Amino acid sequence: MKSCTLCLLPRPAEEKTCAICGCEEFGAEKTxxxxxxxxxxxxxxxxxxxxxxxxxxxxxxxxxxxxxxxWLAYSFRDFRAVEIWCHEGLRxxxxxxxxxxxxxxxxxxxxxxxxxxEEFDAALKKPGLLLERRAVLExxxxxxxxxxxxx
Ligand SMILES: [Zn+2]
Numbered sequence: 001m002k003s004c005t006l007c008l009l010p011r012p013a014e015e016k017t018c019a020i021c022g023c024e025e026f027g028a029e030k031t032x033x034x035x036x037x038x039x040x041x042x043x044x045x046x047x048x049x050x051x052x053x054x055x056x057x058x059x060x061x062x063x064x065x066x067x068x069x070x071w072l073a074y075s076f077r078d079f080r081a082v083e084i085w086c087h088e089g090l091r092x093x094x095x096x097x098x099x100x101x102x103x104x105x106x107x108x109x110x111x112x113x114x115x116x117x118e119e120f121d122a123a124l125k126k127p128g129l130l131l132e133r134r135a136v137l138e139x140x141x142x143x144x145x146x147x148x149x150x151x
Contacts (some may be wrong), residue, residue, distance in 0.1 A: 001033065001041045002026045006136060007071045008098075019043055020075040021105075036068065042106030045072055062091035070102050079106050095125035108144045116144040130132060 001008040004111045006023035017024050020040075033041060036055075041049035049072045053063050070085035081101060089099035104119030120141035124134065 001030050002141075003028055003030045007074075008069060009068065010037050012043055015043075020045070020071055034067070034091060040068070040072070045075055048072060057144070059090065061088075062087050063096050063098075066092060067096075067098050070099065074102065074106070078142070079109070082106050095126055095128070097126040097129055097133065098136065100126070104140060104144065108140070108147075109112075111147070113144050113147040114150075117141060117148060120144060 003009060004011050004012060004018040004021060004023050005025040005027050007018060007021040010018055010033055011018055012018075015026075018026075028029075030037070030041075032034035036052045037043075037046065038046050039051060048090060049069065052069055052072075055061075056065055056069070060142045066089045070082050070089060073079075073081035073085060083106065083142075086106075089096060093099075100119045100123035104116045104123065105108050107116035109115075109121060120137055123137050124141065129137075
């Protein structure tokens with residue numbers, strides 16, 4: 001199953017625009033998918049959200065599954081839930097760039113450009129960022145920065 005370049009989640013082979021984040025670029029095949037990943041890849045996003053949320057409620061909580069919940073909430077346009085899950089992601093994995101990336105996207109949607117740039121900057125400062133991910137973040141940052149009004 002292919003994966004989306006922005007949200008990194010598995011997507012159906014025939015999809016042209018990611019139903020979760022709106023990205024139109026896809027990359028590496030994902031193998032060894034877990035149950036929730038398979039649901040996400042088949043676009044069963046509601047059931048996937050429920051499955052992951054149940055697992056989190058039972059104490060199996062890590063940065064990855066919290067981030068999956070955040071992206072799914074993003075696809076449901078539930079931006080309050082996106083923020084909650086992103087902050088939980090930062091609590092669990094302070095070195096992860098991903099919650100900052102997603103928070104930046106939410107802020108950019110709300111045209112809060114200065115705060116969006118701050119989130120992308122925070123993401124870019126995280127250690128161990130892959131080159132590909134850095135490129136994605138720099139593109140997002142440039143897009144938000146271009147909208148910051150000049151004083
Ligand atoms: Zn996506």
